[in-house]
Amino acid sequence: MDLERSPLALPFPEIPPIAGVTLRVARAQYKTWDRCDLTFVELAEGTSVAGVFTQSACASSEVELGREQVKSGTARALIVNAGNSNAFTGYRGREAVEAIQLQVSEALGCSTQQVYVSSTGVIGVPLPMDKARAGVAGALASEPCEWEDVASAINTTDTFNKGAHASAMVGDTRVELGGIIKGSGMIAPDMATMLGYIFTDADVAPAFLQELLSAANLGSFSCITVDSDTSTSDTVLAFATGKAGNARIEGWDSPGADAFAAGLTDMCRQLAQLVVRDGEGATKLIGIRVSGAANDESARRVGLSIANSPLVKTAIAGEDANWGRVVMAVGKAGEPADRDKLSIAFGGVWAARNGLPVEDYDEAPVAAHLKGQEIDIAVDLGLGEGRATIGTCDLTHGYISINADYRS
């Protein structure tokens, strides 16, 4: 199935080389396609690592192993397989990952625990070990490549290559962050999975890198949704090579910790938004700003209830300022809400305030706003100080075409 490039696509950004990060791609031919589908990133000795993973109770072997590996705090390599997720393949799936780890550790002279593996694609089929072996060997023998090459090689049904750049001043040292991500649903195990990788030359202690990544995740990857479906393989890893020469960031008291945290947060938000921009069938990017909730977590849940509502998403697809559907989605969220304190705005124009339609509500500017590509929905619950912003996309015939008309 050929998918058209998302109308919300952004051009691939300039990302500078990150010292200590060497990018390579190869053709493992996990599917019969004419493209690179194996990514091999070599990381300098001493690289710190942190990760966040899917909450799925049926996670893949890659996720199970990765959760354990990040506890060690160090990394030397990342391998990403595209075209086969190796999920729901039992002990054979685990053996396939361990074989890759062994091959790479022997080539680089590192521990198998320092080799991180991700896989995305069809599920229920164990990763073919011969193809993986040949692919890794091919990558090892190849010339280093560019950021967009790896961004492309990790894609499956994505319609554009997704990357981001950020930087921060750590003391007197400028550190760079480069990131790539793939994903276009939230997300089908056989069609797509969110995999994100962030690389920086900053020197950051692993425990603090994990703290920062977990915090940034809460406001970025945990605040987006395409279709409410959570992959068994979702993974975001952050690698810090330490080659920039800054004094190691050990915690919040270290010089530049705030700046680095801001850069990492910026990076996560950029990457998360790119996934929504490639949402299956998406024609509009929707930002849902929830305020006045009992607390921030309650605001996030209310926002996700709105963002996951098929009726809200189809209303936006239809350019219909249907605030009744927003009321419905607030009501079903299972969070504190009071119908008579609820206010709703589209594009900054309040349609309902304190549980009543606004008397002199002017629909003309709202109709104009809804014809655009970036839609703003504000919901004030009128209860407390909790806030969250959720990113999603609309639900269109394109989503149905991708997921129903296509046969696996």
Add this chain to the structure above:
Amino acid sequence: MDLERSPLALPFPEIPPIAGVTLRVARAQYKTWDRCDLTFVELAEGTSVAGVFTQSACASSEVELGREQVKSGTARALIVNAGNSNAFTGYRGREAVEAIQLQVSEALGCSTQQVYVSSTGVIGVPLPMDKARAGVAGALASEPCEWEDVASAINTTDTFNKGAHASAMVGDTRVELGGIIKGSGMIAPDMATMLGYIFTDADVAPAFLQELLSAANLGSFSCITVDSDTSTSDTVLAFATGKAGNARIEGWDSPGADAFAAGLTDMCRQLAQLVVRDGEGATKLIGIRVSGAANDESARRVGLSIANSPLVKTAIAGEDANWGRVVMAVGKAGEPADRDKLSIAFGGVWAARNGLPVEDYDEAPVAAHLKGQEIDIAVDLGLGEGRATIGTCDLTHGYISINADYRS
């Protein structure tokens, strides 16, 4: 918008008259349409009542009042307005309901608390009190009508009239149950709402009727979903006129209590399935049988996670035995699950057992099953004894057309 009759529609059944129940309809003209849109059901003195209502935190005034009214246990009339849900209309919405209650109570010589009102249709517009008043007057002056007339008058975007019949032997007395329901999404406040009404001539104490209805609801209306969206107005009311002449059913020890409970449960399941059959855009009815869960409630949640997954629903629409999407939906349910104990079958054929694809899996009978209109998915979690069966429908271009292409 003219909607085509659902391909899953059933013919309207024969429902006998229920003693003590008088049906009338009228044209309130809540919308500019050529049909009856106000239903007036008069109930004999001494009628018991029970109800279950939406869990929405933003429920309509009708629901708020109804929740209080059923505590009294008696009813004399039911009014259903179609075309305007009167939801999110603040104090004016409440005044409109109270005006109807007053008008009906004066006509029948009963308490306002014995007059039950439901409304379904567009939200955010207070129910026009002049139209409601004229409609009620028109109904009072009209001849009684048939079951299918009231089943039709409560509809909004429904594509067929939905009713059911059951009976039970209470001691030596045969009692009849007649029910009607409307709803085609789960459900948009401005497009549809699930409203169900059950009438019986049995003599049942209100407290026990409530106990039975609440229990039946758990296995019927709480086990269906079209699109995961919960209306602000969902209501099911059961009325028992006592005209059959049976010895009053006071509790489980009363003669015929088991038989009546079975009849009521049968009625609720029939009505619930009819709503799924009219699911917006539905082309296939899906039954999801979950077993081996930690407990029954856990099984229900896992089943609803599968039934609400856009990716599972689109796979069924595409006649694709995509069990990987079922694994994904189990994994995201937030309930106990173990990937390596999970088994999945379509149409009775196991595709995966204990976390592994079945070696000699024959897809041919599964493909044939998926081409049919009634799809069976079985999921065994391999953990405990919990069971549930969930009913839903597929997600198709029709759903998008109804909810996105249409402008309110």
